[in-house]
Amino acid sequence: MLKEQLLEVLPDLDPAAVVPSASMSSLGADSMDRMDVVVGTVEALGIDAALHRFGDAANLGELTELLLEEVPS
């Protein structure tokens, strides 16, 4: 889901570059792109948590872990 959102915001991105150790910045996403990816993923997953919960993730792997903690069971 996170990868889908990222490729939707950055359509020219090489899908193979979307790996857990990559940060969105290193993939070329600016701050507004990153906001759109996080908000889009949170809403697609039905997460009800505050968005600032996801503001400290250093890379996609950390962001995925934070998102998984909040996905409704």
Place this chain on the structure above:
Amino acid sequence: MTAVGVEDIGAYFGTARVEVDELFQARGLEPARLANLLMRRKSVALPCEDIVTMAVNAARPVLDRLGAEGRATIETVVVATESGVDLAKSAAAFAHAFLDLPKTCRVFEVKQACHGGAAALQMAAASLAASSRRGRALVIAGDAPIPVQGSYAEPSQGAGAIAVLLGEPRLARWHADRYGLWSFDNTDFRRPAVDVDVINVDLSIMSYIDCLIGSYKNYSEHTESDFGTSFDALAMHTPFPGMVRGAHRTAARRLSGMDAAEIDLDFKKRVSASLEVPAEVGNIYSGCTLMALASSLRHHSTTTGHELGVYSYGGGCSSEFIGLTASADTDGTPAAAQLDTALSARTKISVERYDAVLDVARRTLPGTPDADDCLRGVSDLVTAAARTTGPLLMLGSIKDHHREYLWCDKDMT
């Protein structure tokens, strides 16, 4: 309770500006990122400027319009900033003197990151409304950051101040019970030293959106307001206009269920006017929300008046959503004209000259014990601006930590 509101607004955006696209090119920044920034130009602070000079230069035109009799009714002057010149003596104390305000005056400085200006406005307005004295308050907010050269923050790091005179509701009416609050602890922005900005951009943007939604929900619980229909215009804290567009997009979808096309239309109709001035100035931190408010009143004017929602956010973090009622024809007021003047008074400078200014900017930072001839190399910019604005207060020198200011006019006399 006394009717209180925004009576007048003054602005000062420095004497120099740099084109943001030229800065992008000179720094080798990715041009595609300009689209999400929505900045055109930014103001540049000179070594002879600090929050004291900016506050005074923003407020002086307001006091000139108010006259001696009105000036005597000012019972509060507050300066909100993250760039105080002294840890004890407030910028408001300096401003109180240089603006020749009455001794019967409450004088203080406010720090609450970028929420400082709106927080000061709320407190000052409430004190006026609660009193039968029919006094006035002067709320000044602004900042003079040291830009982080080569960073993506640099193109939006501006300089300037906004002065809001509270008293008769000529420009907008303030309402004691129309506010919503949302605050929690985070560490998205800090300034541990006067020339060190530490920011977690992602955390700041996410917190900004959380607070917009949180403070608005708190507002609506007490006012039965609807985000999509209760306000004809919106003005939000604007570190850079693109951030407001992003936050509005999320809030409009979550609070009002708007689709993408409706959001675009709503942004143009209600929000874009508030970004006209910020797109020319850049981030003035504690003064950002009041600058967006001024921009909205200047560029979103109606013949009958309208409801104006104001959202303020400060890192750390705290926020407030405020409901004002804008008066009719605010675009034809002296405040609107002076806002335009403050922008047009600036001289366009090259990136090369901008870098030369930054090279000496640290020479006069707060905490510096001594600095001579602070106008050296930039007096042409000051005189050029003074031809349009009238006399400007500048920092002349620093001697044993004492900052000596002087008034400069178009002839530098």
